[in-house]
Amino acid sequence: MKQGGWDEHKSIVLTRYVVALAIVVSAGMTVCGPWLVQWLMATHTLAHTGPAVEGALLVLGYLCAALAFWMLFNLYRFLRRLEQGQVFVPQTVQALRRISWCCTWAAVLCLPAGIWIYLPFVFLAVAAGFMALLVRVLKNAFEQAVRMKDELDYTI
Amino acid sequence: MPIVVNLDVMMARRHKGAGELAEEIGITPANLSILKNNKAKAVRFSTLEALCRALDCQPADLLEYIPEEH
Incomplete structure (x- = not known):
């Protein structure tokens, strides 16, 4: 639907650029991982401190970064397919399933870190878990839509 | 699918x-x-009607039920 020169295609392109920007920001944060951990430990009150905690936070950060990259890559490809008009295809369902699992694993990783190291990570875990649930519902809806489209395509 | 479309048989009989x-x-x-290769998931009545008219046959001549073996 067009609204003053703005259309669906431009909206998808904008979303895709935002996802690309998120990939760049994630890459930057991954490179700056050790400094970010040092900054967190210096400016925030953590339940435990020491080199082991610093290492654990760094590993947690890199694992979350890997999940973020995988999720954003799938999101980017999903948007590319939307641009090409491939909406109700099995690849979309697969991408949404992967995104949902990325969020689930992020929640699983952040929860113990929140309980033992820094409480705000618990809120991050809850947010990621909630996001995983939402994406999963969306995936189920798309799965049904793909099945219905398949049925319609083969109705002669 | 236990419903088989015998369209090729009717086409051969009518030389179409x-x-x-x-x-x-x-x-x-x-x-x-x-439709001919039994890949269809559903057939519209309008398509079936057109096929019956073109091939001068009944729906039963085109569709056959073969129970699946379990």
């Missing part, structure tokens, strides 16, 4: 080619091929 039949009933040759 796929292109000719597709044009006569107003569907694409690709869709007729889906």
Whole structure:
């Protein structure tokens, strides 16, 4: 639907650029991982401190970064397919399933870190878990839509 | 699918080619091929009616139920 020169295609392109920007920001944060951990430990009150905690936070950060990259890559490809008009295809369902699992694993990783190291990570875990649930519902809806489209395509 | 479309049999009996039949009933040759090769998931009554008219037959001549073996 067009609204003053703005259309669906431009909206998808904008979303895709935002996802690309998120990939760049994630890459930057991954490179700056050790400094970010040092900054967190210096400016925030953590339940435990020491080199082991610093290492654990760094590993947690890199694992979350890997999940973020995988999720954003799938999101980017999903948007590319939307641009090409491939909406109700099995690849979309697969991408949404992967995104949902990325969020689930992020929640699983952040929860113990929140309980033992820094409480705000618990809120991050809850947010990621909630996001995983939402994406999963969306995936189920798309799965049904793909099945219905398949049925319609083969109705002669 | 236990429902089998015997379209090729009827086409052979009536000496009708796929292109000719597709044009006569107003569907694409690709869709007729889906129907002929038993890949279709459903058939519209309008398509069935057009097929029966073009091939001068009854729906039962085109569709057959073969129970699946378990």
